[in-house]
Amino acid sequence: MKFPVLAITLDLDDTLWPFAPIGARIDQVLYDWMREHSPATAAMYPVAAMRELRERSFHDNPQLHHDLSALRRLTLREALENSGADLALLEPAYEAFYAARNQVEFYPDALDALARIAAKVPVAALSNGNADLQRIGLAHHFSFQL
Numbered sequence: 001m002k003f004p005v006l007a008i009t010l011d012l013d014d015t016l017w018p019f020a021p022i023g024a025r026i027d028q029v030l031y032d033w034m035r036e037h038s039p040a041t042a043a044m045y046p047v048a049a050m051r052e053l054r055e056r057s058f059h060d061n062p063q064l065h066h067d068l069s070a071l072r073r074l075t076l077r078e079a080l081e082n083s084g085a086d087l088a089l090l091e092p093a094y095e096a097f098y099a100a101r102n103q104v105e106f107y108p109d110a111l112d113a114l115a116r117i118a119a120k121v122p123v124a125a126l127s128n129g130n131a132d133l134q135r136i137g138l139a140h141h142f143s144f145q146l
Contacts, residue, residue, distance in 0.1 A: 007124060008123050010124070012131045016107065054072070057071055069098075076093050123143060
């Protein structure tokens with residue numbers, strides 16, 4: 001069967017860039033941020049403990065699997081509450097995470113391939129993650145993001 005390609009959808013992580021180095025960096029950036037802004041939270045939740053809390057939040061909240069940003073905020077809220085920290089730190093902590101999450105290193109051929117594809121058909125980004133096409137500098141290649 002032959003048919004014309006009318007659009008392409010992409011998941012971003014592990015398609016345009018590898019996620020593993022980002023994930024490791026995010027954990028460390030968030031820990032360092034907590035050490036500076038909420039030492040009690042950092043002491044209670046070093047990297048491995050925060051990762052366990054995040055995994056538990058994911059497991060306990062399947063209704064949020066489509067929204068990893070909401071799950072991340074839920075994890076941060078719980079860590080801050082459990083350590084007696086000021087909940088006003090939630091959004092600044094999330095922003096530290098979000099900034100680090102959107103620092104990506106593209107696969108060598110990814111940008112050229114994306115530009116060639118986007119010149120021929122509309123490209124849509126589909127993800128449950130936190131990649132921000134504007135911050136990354138890719139929004140101009142995509143017709144839609146969900």
